Amino acid sequence: MGATAAQKILARASGKEAVRPGEYVIADIDLAMVHDSMGPVCEVLFRAGVDKAWDPDRIVCVLDHWNPPPTVRDAETYNFIRSAVKKLGIKHFYGQNAGVCHQVLIEKGHILPGMLVVGADSHTISYGALGAAASGIGHSEMAYVFTTGKLWFKVPETIKFIIEGSLPPRVSSKDVILSLAGKYSVEAAQYKAVEFAGTACNDLSIASRITMCNMAAEIGAKFAFFETDKKTTDYLMERAQRHFGVVAADSDASYEAVYHEEVSTLEPQVAFPFSVDNVKPVSKVGDIKIHQAVLGSCTNARLEDLRMAAGVMAGRKVHPDVRMLVIPASWEVYRDAVREGIVMRLSESGAIICNAGCGPCMGGHMGLLASGEVCIATTNRNFKGRMGSPESELYLASPATVAASAITGKITDPRGL
């Protein structure tokens, strides 16, 4: 019997020939990611008397959630983090001008196929777009990883989505993953690894694959994988920080379930409050006025997303009752968008261009909602109060749908604009 990608990586990292789903292993961590969570991680470490990291070269820290700091308290925390980075000798620190941690780690070549990565953020799973087994943990467990370089894992079952067909214009990988959430629920992949395959997946750019893996967290997944192909190796050619091989699931691997999807007629999808699986096709949304439109986050704020929004908005203005925030996922994305003229076009349409980072996605910073306000966003979660007031409402959609909605002032099908 062959092995899935998750089994292969966990077997290698725990020094075993093979592992079975349900088995517990202690694995060596290839890379540990922290963002602003570096603060609480180091508080635990220092209280426990630990002042050395197991391997400072295998830790990456990116400041993204409250950057630049909106309060004095946050500014103090950032200074604490900077001093802790020095104290522990962390080699890879991205402070004030990098972007959202996940995008930065991928762009800077820290993530390679076959790696076992943990991050103190639930969207760490995004790295599966490049074939890494990556998963979120909390700050206490991260303190343990910093100290020992190891962590226990339960070997997951794997479910496979074989996605065929070609996406229609202005329908993107965000619509695909939202449709999967709607169809299979927010716990479809609880404790499980997910493998995405099929012709539609092969056609997706690395950026679009990141979106799918990112939101695999919203169906409960522990790891998510795309197959490593020429797009992956081309992407890594000038970025990879180390040599890498390719880890692929065996053709006779055993899956808990295999689902077949066809996306050639897929409509743009919208997740309604207050759950990511509360999904409707845009044609069934009805008349929903919005006050804010957010194009941002680790889910959907890469160059192709900004380009799509600029294309949809071409020459039109943001509706006078709407604030549109554009928050590039990274400084690399920001600069590329400037060079391509996208920033100018979005700005002329009336969008507010913000600093690269997490923005208001998790309700901490830069563009929160008042009670009674409605927002449509390219972000990943629409829980009650997620982006501000508990009396606000948040709808999730693709960059094209968010851009179209910003123009009309209500949730709008981007294909008709």
Added chain:
Amino acid sequence: MISKIKGRVWKFGDNVDTDVMTSGKYINLPMDELKRHAFEEVRPEFAQKASPGDMIVAGRNFGCGSSRETAPAALKALGIGAVVAESFARIFYRNSIAIGLPAIVCPGAASLGNDGDEAEASLADRKVINHTTGKVLDFQAFPDEMLRVLECGGIEPLLKQMKNT
């Protein structure tokens, strides 16, 4: 060590996310302040009325969403002795163990009882007992890796212990 798990039931449904446990608006506050906002958006009375030993009893996928460890930490800081659910979202589950808060996977948890019932959990006997209704549910043993952390009271005391041995 694990504190007493005997008190009142706080009943929740399925897919309770960590944003409603500790909202992003508050997660940078010191725990003494943060805990007063726990479940503010869905159970405003919770933070004031939760007492040491009380138990959260929930349905499926408890703790989905963000990896924020403040979520189980705020519950623990309010004295919650255990969270008993049909199933947990994996990061919340790991985080609970990592801070020494027993997260108990218990088939049938959703029908264990109602708000305010007197209940008790025994890790040694692997039982949850609703004293108000007499209902008793069994649960499986924790794997060794988790038990070691729980018995230590969490990762931080475990790291201290490792440092001293």
